[in-house]
Amino acid sequence: MARKTGSHAQTTGPRVRAAAEALIARQGYAAVSMRQIAAEVGVQVGALYRYTPDKQSLLFNLMQDHMAELLQAWAAEPRPQDAAGRLRAFCRFHIGFHLDRPDAVFIANMELRNLDPENFDKIEVLRRRYESVLEDILGSGKAAGVLTFDDLRLTTMAILSMLTGVIGWYREGGRLSRARTQQIYSDMVLRAVGAA
Amino acid sequence: MARKTGSHAQTTGPRVRAAAEALIARQGYAAVSMRQIAAEVGVQVGALYRYTPDKQSLLFNLMQDHMAELLQAWAAEPRPQDAAGRLRAFCRFHIGFHLDRPDAVFIANMELRNLDPENFDKIEVLRRRYESVLEDILGSGKAAGVLTFDDLRLTTMAILSMLTGVIGWYREGGRLSRARTQQIYSDMVLRAVGAA
DNA sequence: GTCTATAATTAGATAGAC
């Protein structure tokens, strides 16, 4: 992927971002060097600093944009009237969104501890906001008497862990289709909160 | 934690291991330096190499011992006759074991990609063996007609993700006791596979 | 906008004194 000297500003920026995302997802932030990213893009290391002030900003921007996109995508989803319907919609959405962006999701879940403290705080706010999406669905379902479970916070975290875990084993083109995977997870979650 | 020169072989070995475990759990393998570990123990960096041939072996031994202990501890558990009882026992065991060793669990789940290929293969074997513990319980329960779910492999992975996720939010001395946490998770899992 | 060259720091690992 060697490249001649020349101007490629309009393509290099996104390529830096894409290379960083792929490499960090595979090896982890601390294990990836700026030289590796540059080699993947096909430039020398000095050129990277036209597109990011430093390595930390590369990580922070990936995570922030991912979380913002996640929240925005959920806000754009249709919103069923009943709590069970909203819960099913959330499960489908969460799995679909995560399967579309395995690298970004992997980074969002693994690299929190490599954020500078001030960056960590900003991402935490977005994470909490997303957790409260599910918490609100479960809470209103319990209040309406259509969902049954013991502890709201525990149940929220348990369901999120279970759904996010899909990126650990799902393979595109494998035994289970995406739609079937969404279906099975949704059914299991609904049974787990007594809405079967 | 400064230390004078002198011989402390019997205590230094375990202290190196403990320091590595704590630091790697907090910061990640790639981000921890041998100098940091030495400082935590209270020795100079050269002294570490009396207790480990290199940094990679430190990580591998932590993960291998953890997985071996996990399998051995499960083997020592009482084994209920019925599948639903075994599933409940597994949930209690998995959560209890994980809450007892948050650092080791964190490493076992986060640092797989930092293992050398040959070390990775060895740990993978142990991981698969543990996954098959749950898979066997679920499979026999379905065959016996007491559990209901759609896909054995997916269900196994989903339950493991959900249970392991407890280390992400549980705090000792917090709102929920350990026993209550085990109870709520177990109930939810049993409902999820139609054994409520 | 990219390159080459380099500064300043840090890493893992080893040698030899005590």
Add this chain to the structure above:
DNA sequence: GTCTATCTAATTATAGAC
């Protein structure tokens, strides 16, 4: 068994040429 000193290689980031 630990220390000090050091080797070699790699790191992030910057400066200045083109």
